[in-house]
Amino acid sequence: MIASDMTGKVALVTGAARGLGRASALRLAELGADVAIVDVDAAELAGTGEAIGAMSRKALELPLDLSVRSNCVSAVEQTLAEFGQLDALCNVAGVMFPSATPEMSNEAWDLTMKVNLEAPFFLIRAGLPHLLKAEGAIVNVTSCAAFQGQAYFAAYCAAKSGLTNMTKALAMEYIKEPIRINAVAPGGMMTKLTEGMGPIMDKDMELIGRIGSPRGMCEIDDVAECVAFLASPAARAYHGACINIDAGVTAD
Numbered sequence: 001m002i003a004s005d006m007t008g009k010v011a012l013v014t015g016a017a018r019g020l021g022r023a024s025a026l027r028l029a030e031l032g033a034d035v036a037i038v039d040v041d042a043a044e045l046a047g048t049g050e051a052i053g054a055m056s057r058k059a060l061e062l063p064l065d066l067s068v069r070s071n072c073v074s075a076v077e078q079t080l081a082e083f084g085q086l087d088a089l090c091n092v093a094g095v096m097f098p099s100a101t102p103e104m105s106n107e108a109w110d111l112t113m114k115v116n117l118e119a120p121f122f123l124i125r126a127g128l129p130h131l132l133k134a135e136g137a138i139v140n141v142t143s144c145a146a147f148q149g150q151a152y153f154a155a156y157c158a159a160k161s162g163l164t165n166m167t168k169a170l171a172m173e174y175i176k177e178p179i180r181i182n183a184v185a186p187g188g189m190m191t192k193l194t195e196g197m198g199p200i201m202d203k204d205m206e207l208i209g210r211i212g213s214p215r216g217m218c219e220i221d222d223v224a225e226c227v228a229f230l231a232s233p234a235a236r237a238y239h240g241a242c243i244n245i246d247a248g249v250t251a252d
């Protein structure tokens with residue numbers, strides 16, 4: 001799995017302020033791409049923009065809340081206005097609110113669905129004409145939660161399963177067209193997302209323990225490498241795939 005040169009190409013990466021989104025945006029820039037970076041956290045996003053600039057690549061910072069549908073369309077429109085093309089769309093932004101089901105707020109359910117499932121759809125729909133023109137690629141970041149029944153993660157599991165199968169549905173819909181549509185399903189990585197386990201630390205630890213791998217966490221850069229590979233022309237044989245990078249979690 002070796003990503004190919006992205007010089008002259010434009011990638012749009014969501015969730016790029018930190019964690020996997022930031023690492024994916026930096027890797028794509030390292031491969032030569034100019035990158036539109038989207039995140040609700042404007043301050044941290046600026047740091048990613050600076051890092052891309054330091055690699056002599058162009059970064060377009062788009063501080064947008066992707067739980068708002070019109071912002072998904074706007075992200076694509078602003079990318080096209082700045083760069084005139086879109087070769088790769090990487091849907092990395094995500095939220096996670098672990099909770100026992102009776103305690104889960106309606107707001108947590110809604111935001112999980114909006115950011116993790118709906119935003120990728122509306123970004124993809126806006127980006128498709130341009131990605132088809134560029135013979136480009138879509139990479140959706142799902143999760144090992146798409147393949148396991150993880151206790152206390154009902155909303156997150158539902159959203160990530162939905163995103164995984166939406167990836168496959170779109171791959172079939174566009175199987176005769178010059179575009180590649182794939183997913184990456186990481187296991188646990190040490191990011192701000194995984195710091196949010198507090199609300200379930202008084203729950204059944206035996207069940208919580210089943211979520212992880214005895215091998216430990218995955219490195220962010222290992223997963224970012226896979227995102228960049230699938231976004232690059234080197235992944236020409238990949239379409240409708242979901243690559244599990246989870247240190248064996250879904251081997252069980």
Ligand SMILES: NC(=O)c1ccc[n+]([C@@H]2O[C@H](COP(=O)([O-])OP(=O)(O)OC[C@H]3O[C@@H](n4cnc5c(N)ncnc54)[C@H](O)[C@@H]3O)[C@@H](O)[C@H]2O)c1
Binds near residue numbers: 016019094191193
């Ligand atoms: N960390 C893990 O263990 C893990 C495991 C499997 C899958 N994932 C997935 O990887 C992706 C990246 O997560 P991460 O671990 O880097 O977490 P992270 O919290 O470090 O990064 C997520 C990014 O998404 C952004 N974001 C959240 N809501 C947004 C919104 N409404 N609009 C725009 N941006 C928004 C955040 O600001 C943040 O920069 C997510 O889709 C997550 O579900 C993470």
